[in-house]
Amino acid sequence: MDHSGRSCDPALAGPGRQTYFPGLDGLRAVAVLGVMLYHFGVLQVPGGFLGVDVFFVLSGYLITGQLWARWSGGCVEPGRFWAARIRRLFPAVLFLLAVTTAAMVTAGRDQLRAYLGDLAAAGTYTSNWWYIVHQRSYFEATGRPPVLQHLWSLAVEEQFYLVWPLVIVTVLLVCRSVAVRRRALLVVAALLAAGSAYAMWRGSAMDHVPGAGDPSRWYFGTDSHSMGLLVGAVLALWRSGAGFGPALPDLPPARLRTTLVGAGGLAAIGWTFASVDEFSTPLYRFGFAAVALVTAVVVAVATRPGLAATVLGWAPLRVVGQRSYGLYLWHWPVVCFTRPGLDVDLDGWRLLLLRFALTVVLTETSYRFVEQPVRRLGWREGWRRLVSARLSPVLASVTAVVVGLVAFEAVTPPPIDPTITAAAMVRPGDTVVHHRATPPTTAGTSSESSGPATTAPVSQPRRTMRRLPTTPTAVTSTSVTISPAGAAPSAGSTAHLTVAVYADSVALGAEGRMAQDFGAVINHATVGEQAWDLLPALTSAARVGQVPGDVVLLHTGDNGVVSPDQLQDALAALAGKRTVVLVVPRVPRPWEQHNLGVIRAAAAGFRNVRLADWYDVSTDHPEYFVGDGIHLSSTGVTAYTRMVRAAVLDS
Structure with a gap:
């Protein structure tokens, strides 16, 4: 009509x-x-x-x-x-x-x-x-x-x-x-x-x-x-x-x-x-x-x-x-x-x-x-x-x-992939502090360094705390080093170092294994963390001296695009203060190639930055990943931790 x-x-x-x-x-x-x-x-x-x-x-x-x-x-x-x-x-x-x-x-x-x-x-x-x-x-x-x-x-x-x-x-x-x-x-x-x-x-x-x-x-x-x-x-x-x-x-x-x-x-x-x-x-x-x-x-x-x-x-x-x-x-x-x-x-x-x-x-x-x-x-x-x-x-x-x-x-619970590590299932907003188990104490050792007698490193129960606020005035170090007092690190050892991890759930999945190779691992990591949230918070904390640890492990870019300017700002704020291990991620998503170029280029401009190229390390190794092709399998956790440790020792 x-x-x-x-x-x-x-x-x-x-x-x-x-x-x-x-x-x-x-x-x-x-x-x-x-x-x-x-x-x-x-x-x-x-x-x-x-x-x-x-x-x-x-x-x-x-x-x-x-x-x-x-x-x-x-x-x-x-x-x-x-x-x-x-x-x-x-x-x-x-x-x-x-x-x-x-x-x-x-x-x-x-x-x-x-x-x-x-x-x-x-x-x-x-x-x-x-x-x-x-x-x-x-x-x-x-x-x-x-x-x-x-x-x-x-x-x-x-x-x-x-x-x-x-x-x-x-x-x-x-x-x-x-x-x-x-x-x-x-x-x-x-x-x-x-x-x-x-x-x-x-x-x-x-x-x-x-x-x-x-x-x-x-x-x-x-x-x-x-x-x-x-x-x-x-x-x-x-x-x-x-x-x-x-x-x-x-x-x-x-x-x-x-x-x-x-x-x-x-x-x-x-x-x-x-x-x-x-x-x-x-x-x-x-x-x-x-x-x-x-x-x-x-x-x-x-x-x-x-x-x-x-x-x-x-x-x-x-x-x-x-x-x-x-x-x-x-x-x-x-x-x-x-x-x-x-x-x-x-x-x-x-x-x-x-x-x-x-x-x-x-x-x-x-x-x-x-x-x-x-x-x-x-x-x-x-x-x-x-x-x-x-x-x-x-x-x-x-x-x-x-x-x-x-x-x-x-009406039934969704299945859980048994290959996903428990660390990868930490709730968003958690900060995880994981300490390396210590060898038997000796006379004169302080009570802080005391621990059970073991013949091999055994992970202690994890202590989980509310995530530190991202505003710089509220960020405080939670690092506690519990290596034996007065013990000198051996050549090629990282057992005396504390690693602060700023990352998403991929690096979080390797936290337990890294705690066996480092003195303490402090995870400021969130499942699903985006670079545009992580990098400004890290920059603000670093500028006021509130980033803990001897080594900073920075792993971002799995969930979205990395801004070159934001990454440059974060690395500049960390420049000259400690070793920064910057991970090149592998993520089969449209932003992968963009992030590879941004992260590799950024690492070249700072003397204290060591590039850990997970993309290259994991090439032709599908066994390193669980079903999504991003998160780490048990084999991948070992390879990832070995890569991080090698980057630290290269510093």
Whole structure:
């Protein structure tokens, strides 16, 4: 019905009235391949994640162009639009959720409870706000990566699909003529796009992210990351929906100058894929908005007849682009269940080929048997096709098994990995002081150094205290050295040294073993500690002389990005006062290579810093790790402690 109560012509209101733009399928292919290569991790495509922002512009352009073509004359049916969107997008997601749930029940039960929350958010297209409200960071390192995390972008798009039609309806009701309606919507879309870009800039600058904080709030937020969708809407309205139906004018062919501009824009997108990473500060200040504007230029050229449209409309690119939605849905779960050295004994090109093959098979299955039947025939007829193919009993059986296992998991305690050391399970906020057992006392030895007679070092019970506050005025040394009084250290011995550990749970897992090689180990460590919290606190304490120990062990970068400036400040505050052992972490996450470069470069500038390169030491040694590929196994604890001790003796 239009706003005056007249019935709409179904031919005008129904889906599929837009002109097909083959060049946009090619651009979709470029975007999804960038995202896939970024996540597959074999080739260096650090900015491939920006393919999501290319998708945003495409979606905003196509949806707004369709709605303007159908509704500008007053024939408004938002219900029909939303039903078409659900029919187009939800079947593939439903299939994905069923398969990933079965996979989690089978291979990821230790994280199933967290997954169930993600599952509910994914099914309601609220994943991005679910992660924000529950402070679920994009920089998450513990265990298997969240299998449904990539659905945050679909949530942003679906929220746009819900709200933007209502904005259009409001403007259509308020304004009378088509020209006034278009100008009003153009202004609204431009202002909202500018507001979103401002929210990203202002919010990330205020939180000093990504270098000194977690950018997840601004990266996931609909308010701060919808500028691409709105820039696409601006382009569609600027053209007044041209090209989206026989009732509107066709787009004129692209001239040579226009084609060159489009080629330059496409080259710029390729450059960002190859050069920009998610830890770039300019990206959060203005980069996302710039990518959206450049993509809009490419879209403007690719939708006009000409060389650019022909090249991007090349048949193989079209095939990939037509399946880009499924490729995006399936590639990330494939990554999560094919971790090298953990889930599969592959790496390099063999792993890349395996991931591509699995993604393509799952995508094509979804495309042929789920997406296309429902899209063409509707829900009922699509289901009938499955029944006629005799797949429904199989689907019903699998669903029953999955539901039963999930229900069982929901009422039983999660399994505990027995290979994880007790130290790695210390509660966040604890400070652990672990003393080395001492040899038998001799005459004249003070009572402080007395201890049980032993023939080999035996760890005493751990003393756990509340973590020291991070404000410098409250930090006090808790070091107690209990080596025999007056005993001279032997050559190559570290038994007389106290080590203060500033780290996360990886180093915390080696605390018990280190206590056998050092006089005392003082752990100022927190499970899940981020560098942007740890380094400023350490810097403040060091500047007022309140860092205990003869040796400082600094291990950070497992849970997120390390800021070069913050690391430099911490090392400068510790300069010349004691030996600092700086660990280069191994963490199979997107920020690994960034942190390797930052930490190795920082160590070179300070004479008292000794680099303990755990990344190199642990290469080709999967036995050093438990199931997440990050925390230490018993073998890894021994190797890690040996590495730290060697670094101290080298000082």
